[in-house]
Amino acid sequence: MAAFQLDPVTGLSLGRIAIGVGALAAPSTTARVLGLDPAANPQLDYMGRMFGAREIALGAVTLVSRGALRRNLTAVGIAVDGADLANGVIELGQKNVSKLASGMLIGAAAGAVGSGVLALVRGRGRAKAA
Template sequence: MVGGMERALEMAASGRVVWGALALAAPGLNVKLAGIGDRDTPELRYLIRIFGSRAVALGLGYLLSDPAARRRWRRLCLMVDVCDTAAGLAHVVRGDVPRGSAAGLAAITGGYATLGLLALRAEERPALTPPR
């Protein structure tokens, strides 16, 4: 991975770490920021902490890896992001959680998934060698 794409992936991984750490430290704040403060329960806070652990692990796994391992981490992150986005969109369609909240979170995870897909495409393209 080169230049701008690698930098974008590192920024995304850092974002995972920050968001995950916030979820672990202040799950109630995550509930409020997601726009579902009226649905705050101990069970929801527990699930948010689970999300937080996963986000920190994905972000640090990527940031602390060598280039070969980062390739694998990109694929793992892409799988998680696609699953999260699909789940969020399903909630938007069903309307069983506030649509704005589900759509907002799906937009965030969809952005991560889009970045992952672009990185995958960039990996598959042969590197251009400058003319001599």
């Protein structure tokens, strides 16, 4: 029996949707899970919901796309996650968030960038082989 395999783009898309739903439905809880302190910044709920809606949209449109559009949306996701990675490093340097939160956020963003790049590289290899 073959093991179930989830391609990186589908996994990233589903992850975006899940994080987005959490941020939209329960922004304070999602912020706490990510190591942030919503009590210290009440506006975090507002920004969290905005973030959530965008993550759901990017995840959903990437999930249902195919071909060149899917590759282009994967590249958009890499850019978004790269910006999150850079922001995490900046905030760590400015000590605006805890080291634990920075590590979690930077690690998640780096993992997403890596998965996206891997998906694009693998996709190019398949396209050349076909």
